[in-house]
Amino acid sequence: MTSLTLVRRIKARPSIVFEALTTPEGISSWWGPDSGPVLSAETDVRVGGQFRVRFRMLDGSDHESTGEYLEVVAPERLVMSWRWTTGGELDEAGNLSRIAIDLKPIDIGTELTLTHELLKSDASRITHEQGWAGAIDKLARRFSYGAADRHEQT
Amino acid sequence: MVKYGASQLDRTFAALVDPTRRAILARLEQEQSASVSDLARPFVIKLPAVMKHLAVLDEAGLIVRTKEGRTVMVNLSPGPMREAMDWLSRYERFWSKSLNRLATYAESTEADARRKKR
Numbered sequence: 001m002t003s004l005t006l007v008r009r010i011k012a013r014p015s016i017v018f019e020a021l022t023t024p025e026g027i028s029s030w031w032g033p034d035s036g037p038v039l040s041a042e043t044d045v046r047v048g049g050q051f052r053v054r055f056r057m058l059d060g061s062d063h064e065s066t067g068e069y070l071e072v073v074a075p076e077r078l079v080m081s082w083r084w085t086t087g088g089e090l091d092e093a094g095n096l097s098r099i100a101i102d103l104k105p106i107d108i109g110t111e112l113t114l115t116h117e118l119l120k121s122d123a124s125r126i127t128h129e130q131g132w133a134g135a136i137d138k139l140a141r142r143f144s145y146g147a148a149d150r151h152e153q154t
Numbered sequence: 155m156v157k158y159g160a161s162q163l164d165r166t167f168a169a170l171v172d173p174t175r176r177a178i179l180a181r182l183e184q185e186q187s188a189s190v191s192d193l194a195r196p197f198v199i200k201l202p203a204v205m206k207h208l209a210v211l212d213e214a215g216l217i218v219r220t221k222e223g224r225t226v227m228v229n230l231s232p233g234p235m236r237e238a239m240d241w242l243s244r245y246e247r248f249w250s251k252s253l254n255r256l257a258t259y260a261e262s263t264e265a266d267a268r269r270k271k272r
Contacts, residue, residue, distance in 0.1 A: 004245050010257045012264035020260045030255035033248040109264065114253065116245050118163060 003117035014103040018075035166234040169214035182230040190226045
């Protein structure tokens, strides 16, 4: 399945992490793949509410992530749909993906688990059940760009 | 940012679910090209079953089959695999950088909250 899971242990209580994840002020301080600025952040944190975050990357390109909150359980769980727009155009063929964030209290603060998955048909459910995660790691190593390039030359 | 079609990614990942198909791809990655009967040899399953797996891989665009006389040769086609990897690496980069900063922000907010309490 096309899905990505990341875990972080954060020295802050879950309620603080939850606020950082959901308030425009919080989002503005961390959202984005590099240290480029967040241009605007709007959140309506309730089931069915929307979020919209615009940010600029260091290469000068503008991007927008929008979506809808699907589950809101403060300060434990947040599920939202995700769409990506680049330069005003829907990216990824307008693909919808889904992000689930779970916050678990631990001794030092919070364990955050984020899963981002491409929403798809039955195939993704099957792959999920069969434990795709391990396989993708191996394949990522095997199908390195180097190997692919070598193949194309032959 | 690169654009992707969902259905292509879908087919790619669906094709990769099966361990036999992954083994076939792994072998092709090593050998570039192999005949169908060569590919079938290490497996306990029969040739028709291997053919079915090859058809799925072909449909997903992961391999290319060409006829050389009476032999069907199979080659790896790296494009769709690369797309799937791109999707993953793009979001891995996005989230791992973002979550690092989120952690820094939340930790400093936590530290501030504790200071105020005292």
